[in-house]
Amino acid sequence: MAALGAMFLVAGFALASLFDPLMTLAQLVVKVDQPLLMRLDQTQRSGAALWLWLHVAVPVLLRPDWLLPTMLGVVCIGFAAQLAWGKRS
Numbered sequence: 001m002a003a004l005g006a007m008f009l010v011a012g013f014a015l016a017s018l019f020d021p022l023m024t025l026a027q028l029v030v031k032v033d034q035p036l037l038m039r040l041d042q043t044q045r046s047g048a049a050l051w052l053w054l055h056v057a058v059p060v061l062l063r064p065d066w067l068l069p070t071m072l073g074v075v076c077i078g079f080a081a082q083l084a085w086g087k088r089s
Contacts, residue, residue: 001083005076012070025068026061037061 019028029036044053060068 001076002080005073005078005080008069008073008076012066012068012073015069016064016066019065021064021066023065024062025065028065029061 015028026037040053040057044050044057
């Protein structure tokens, strides 16, 4: 779990270093795979959970691109620390 957390932290640092730090995740997705956002939008319009799209996916896509991997890295490191401390007891 610690290795996975370190990988996410390095990915977040790389995204912040290689691209504009204020670039949103949606802008990065468009650079990598332009039709992907359109497909995701069509999926939610075809009956998938509209609430999930509006209240989870859109806010995440509007955040800086480095934030998601950094957040996942911190969560994984926290889990790894919790697992390590749990073994001591």
